[in-house]
Amino acid sequence: MVKTRSMRSTPEGTRAHPLAREWSSTMHPSVVREAFLAESIDAYTTRVRTRVTTGTWNTNGKAPRGDEDVRGWLMGARGEEGTPDVVVVGFQEIVPLHVDKVLAGKDAAATEAWEEVLDRALNGDAARQGATKRRGTMVDYDASYGNDAGRGGGASTSGTTSWVSFDDADVSRRAKSKAEPTYRPVAQKQLVGVYITVWVKTSLLPHLKDVRVASVATGFNIGVGVLGNKGACAVWMKLYSTPLVFVCSHLSAGTKPGDEHRRNEDFATIVDQLRFHPPDGLDGVEHTIEDAASAIWMGDLNYRLNATDKFVRDCITKGTFSQLLACDQLNIERAGGRVFQGWHESELTFAPTYKYRPGTNIYSGAEDADADVVDAGQKKEEEKKRTPAWCDRVLWNGDFDINLLEYGRSELTHSDHKPVHAVFSIVVRELDPQKLNALMFDLRRRLDHVEMAAQPKCAIVNPSVDLGEMFYSRDALGEFTMSNVGDVPAKFSLVSPIPGGPATPGWITVNPMAGSLLPGEEIVLKVRACVQGGRESGPSAFSHDSLSRRSEEPLIEIGAKPKLVEAVLVVRLEGGRDFFVMVKGQYIPCVFGTPLEDLPTTMFPPNCPQVISTLVDYVFENISTAPGIFFEPLDGLRTPGGVAKIAETLQHGETDIDFGALGVNVYDVGEALVSLLSALPRRILDEPGVLDAVDAMKLDDPQPKEFAHGLLGRHLSTKAKAALVHIAALIKRLDEECAKTGARVHVTEMILTFATCLFPESTEQPNPRRVAFIGALAGCHPSFLRTLRAREVAPPPSEPSFLPGWFNFSVSPEPQESTGNASGNLIDF
Amino acid sequence: MASNASAASVTTQAKLVLLGDMGAGKSSLVLRFVKGQFHEYQESTIGAAFLTQTVCVDDRTIKFEIWDTAGQERYHSLAPMYYRGAAAAIIVYDIQSQSSFARAKSWVRELQKQGNASLVMALAGNKCDMEEKREVQAEEAEAYAAENGLFFMETSAKAAVNVTELFHEIAVKLPRAPAPTAPGVVLTNQNRAPKNSQCC
């Protein structure tokens, strides 16, 4: 046993080392697992080179005579340097396959006798001590056999296993003995004639772990189970961290053409059914042959030669075995992919090991069969006319850390089979947890760096947009430029600071809102801001508490001074950083957004704010030229920038405005009126007394105009009352106009338009009572109530169509009130 | 043996946010932690930088997804974007500045208001290499941290004092995520090949 630290890396294979695969199986995420598998296993394991000798012998049911020298078979002719670390011996027909033996399932006498032979061969003078003789070094040894018996007297069910481990006290007891036994038996399993035993150098015992045994019977099926006259016994063990499996099997006999397929089936059954269970009562995973880093399969596989008896014997006589390789059934079946797929066998360079006359080196069925040397019993055997064959074979599985050193046979004459041996060099590995941790740490750091390097990198040279002076309802334009300064494509998008919220405040739009940039590319993002009436998008966006939007504060400060307005846009790179882009401008206040109480009033009608009467009067006088006003979408009817022009003109305090000369039409003036009412920091009907009374109204019982006026008288200021009365006159006029033009069905929509901008702003429509109240106030023909009631009975679901299309600037598309709304993600300044 | 290997391999992701006054050294702490570097003229963050770094503690691997935020007061309203859903927060102040300490306290209050009991909060008194200009005593901060259930460290991004330790300590304090696999299953085998197929 040579302890080495490899300087070479693991042989390059298409797949990773089985140990690495086992250890990586729970690694997450997959990039870590893949990176780990790409590492050399030598980076985190210590290599221990071991020599493993395996031998297989069909002993023909004959007990040892006592003079067999199995040393040559198992130990080779080498000196101490070449002695094996692990010796695995597989027997077949360790008991004669008579019916009684087959049913008994095991025969301790036969196995004991052979174990003694092995003991002597391996331990010489130190043999026959308790530690080597008693396979009681394994706890549960008896229990495992008891199990087999319990399952029907030798009719072993497949996959019977037992757990074995070491009795440490026993190991320490060896100190007392005169000579130290070199080898210790560590695992055995018997299934009728099939027997496997593993001996390990005493010095290796501390590194041996998790020894398990199992068997699979593939013999006659007697209904209650499968007899163990054929089948396999196997051992699983971990040497250091490396799981190894040894299988000993006796496959179906038979010389008829096609019998080889039964052997193939036996193999498949064994591979499929062999299970190494964790020890009883202990946690663990059961294993199969697949889980081993390396597996070695030995036994009387019973494959014959597809050639004439004469040809075979001639070749053997001439010593030209190589001519027989192509006739060997195992070679043929393996080449055809029908058995031992993925397993390896070294080329046979020794003579067929079957079938001999026991006690001789002469093949059974030789020409001299009638000679006197052959006794009566043997004569019967000779009559079977068995053509010599390579029945006894050793194959291995595993593409890492295992190399065959020697494959040959011994000339022992005890049986009708010659024993076969194969010597392997197996590198077993011990996991070095420190090195593994260091590797994993390093690996993750590297992955972190790879990830960081793969992060998109963009730059926004001047992440601030100055919109300059901003006027009511007039677009203010700005832009910023983002460029991809990294090496990978970058995807960007504007995101809301609030989950589910809009990506920009209502008064700002950005184009484009998202996109992608190749390295070196840049893009100009256009910012458009427009201040209009309505809390969601208007001057109220300048609220101090805009994130929570629950402010009862005045929404805009008025006065002669321009006001700084700001918003921060968040531009997120997918998988990368966020940019904050500051958008700011100087809002020049105007009558829009000015509190009602601060608006100058007119002489006539008394106390009515000048701007309101100017707008109302103009619409009033020109109603007939504006069909559909206040209930039809304004697209195509209004003048672009019309409201801005009106706002600017009103700002100059003019009372007698020639709207026609200004280049605006009646629709623009109507829109300006609604915008003005919406933009009031406190809407005209935003009075608790009014709201309570209105919301308590009964729809079925239309309130007369007097009730409505009484309510206003009690709760509203003179100015508000005057404004409202003036507006009510316009509504009444609109009602009549609708009746005249046959558009009566639209009256409800028209009234709703006014209810929406007179009552406090909400993302929801004013309720039918509020609409009815406005109708009553104006003295509209009560027929609109029918439409309204119909609506209340079957309210159309979240009807945006209920709103006149041109009204959209003052209503948020998504009702976000309760969760807060990001549209004013502004800035506590 | 194998279980050692596999346990160290389960990665938990944890969102971590750095908060604190502008210039307290948030970006510098992250840079020191992630890249082992320090820049005397660290450009100030406009927006929020996103970095990742994995640390291994005991049998756990934590991958920090770090948001280094802008400290300017004008961006305050955006902070919830970053501390919302965070597993950990480092609140940084400059030991040379009482006002930055006061600001740190107000961050602590804001986070406490969020009512996220599992949030691991760390208070970092940065620039502890500037002893001669110290304004905030370690004892004062220590007492404040103890009162508010934070853990406290004085750090220096410049002199690489307590930076790795700070993140490591946070990783240790992170609540354990429920095991990703069923209990008892430490190892999984490669998928079993279908019946009758050969091994490996």
Ligand SMILES: Nc1nc2c(ncn2[C@@H]2O[C@H](COP(=O)(O)OP(=O)(O)O)[C@@H](O)[C@H]2O)c(=O)[nH]1
């Ligand atoms: N002396 C000293 N200076 C530091 C330390 N950490 C950061 N700085 C400096 O403080 C300034 C602000 O740091 P920065 O990381 O940008 O702070 P942030 O605004 O919180 O991200 C920079 O000039 C840094 O070089 C430290 O530990 N010691």
Ligand SMILES: [Mg+2]
């Ligand atoms: Mg910074």
